[in-house]
Amino acid sequence: MGLSGPDLAAIGLTLQLATVVTVVLLIIGTPLAWWLATTRSVLKGPVAALVSLPLVLPPTVLGFYLLIAMGPQGWIGQFTQAIGLGTLPFTFGGLVVASVLYSMPFVVQPIQNAMEAIGTRPLEVAATLRAGPLDRFFSVVLPLARPGFLTATVLGFAHTVGEFGVVLMIGGNIPGATRVVSVQMYDHVEALDYAGAHQLAVIMVLFSFVTLVALYRFQSRRGVSGLKYGG
């Protein structure tokens, strides 16, 4: 099949966005998941709910509020302007911020589940072997939660590739900057170019299917009771 230049640009942009978002999410999601897995704070419930909101909210709601917050009058917008970044809506950076929030539960929850499954015993064992808190985190928690990290990476990446509503609200449709595959496909349909839409749609279906099959096979082989959104 012959993908057009704009199609390829959209695919490239989508992969770039998903990669950046996944890396950012692993960096901020890991300490957040550890906090959620271990805290006894009364804030645990509210924070967990906040992280999980994108699971139930229509993406347009999240996109709408982000658009306002990141706009020239919003508090995020005021801040980004003050440090000389301008405003984020309709930029790649804005897409990253929105996607990080939108895909957060898909990364935090598998890591948190894996960390909770470790239990207290291995950590007590490590403490009796002179491992301090940070040492225990790196030498026990991270290796034992590894299956959770794999699930988190795959789901975070795949979910970012598949988003549409948030992107449209926050990023609009700027070729090479914010026009990702899902938006490009929407354009094809709007233009009644069903053949073009088909090509992208098939690629998306295959990508998602293969990704999930690979993930579930890994989970069942490792006996991981990971997260099975829709699975």
Next chain:
Amino acid sequence: MDTIKLRFHHGFGPKAPAPTPGFRLDVNLTLPATGISAIFGPSGSGKSTLLRCIAGLLRADTGYLSVNGQLWQSEGHWCPTHRRPLGYVFQEASLLPHLSAGGNLEYAVKRAPSGQSRAVYQHAVGLMGIGALLDRMPDQLSGGERQRVAIARAILIQPELLLMDEPLAALDDTRKREILPYLERLREELDIPVLYVSHSADEVARLADHLVVMENGKAVAQGPLMDVLSRIDFPVRLGDDAGTVTTVRVVSRDSHWHLVKASFRGGEFWLRDSGDEPGAAIRVRILARDVSLTRSLHEDTSILNRFEATVTQIVPDDDEAMVMVQLTVGSLLLLARITRRSRAHLALAPGQTVWAQIKSVAIVR
């Protein structure tokens, strides 16, 4: 200086997992920091809770702990577990599951306070007989093998105090017998004080030098093993496990009958030949249920060991049919568990001289 001084008071909150509802730990002890001290008691008596307090895995409401003059914990001073120079062997599988047996040992070696030579490592591995297992992952090891690796790991962290929380309880009898000799070698070859939690009278009789008896969160008796065991008011209801432990010296071996003669102050025993050479000190255990009493000496009996003994005390048993009789034979203290009816029949009373027949003497070490 060679003492462990400890004092812990701890009540569990409504949500914390207490051993039994309403349980409180109230312990105030001074223990020798040499040899093996057994902390003995029924399940739910607070033995493991006490050990967790000592390790700093559980923060008691109020606590004081010093080991060989080093303060580990007091009001206003708290040393977290990873800063306490201790080794800990947990009850069940505690190997880090993402590391091989050898990886688990390396984990300890890397974090030990001072570098150690390869020889020390080899010694620990040899002591526990795990040289062939080092490449295996924990789930490829049997329960007994896992526990031997865990013990070697606890040694390699170079502890000043080794805490063992029922290390054999999760194993079947065969595995227990497999590990006990390793624990004995540990005691003989390493000079590390051990606190050994157990609810098995067998293990205690075999391993311990010092005994603390726990009941309902309190230490109800403590002292050298032989003294505590021969106390007739022994506060833990041992039933069939009641008995005394004593050390005797092998005098001679009788190769014809495969027996050895062993002496104590005031008498001699015949024992089945254990392979011990004359001069060796061995520890024997005599269960109260294996001691019977007669008013006169019976020569026509299959029982080899018969002693003239003096009754010192008689107390009722938990079982209404039985009484416990304490006797002395020279320096040897014996307990005999006989029926109340026999006691009346023989008209036994303190101060009397009787003949004690010992049906079996078990060599425990």
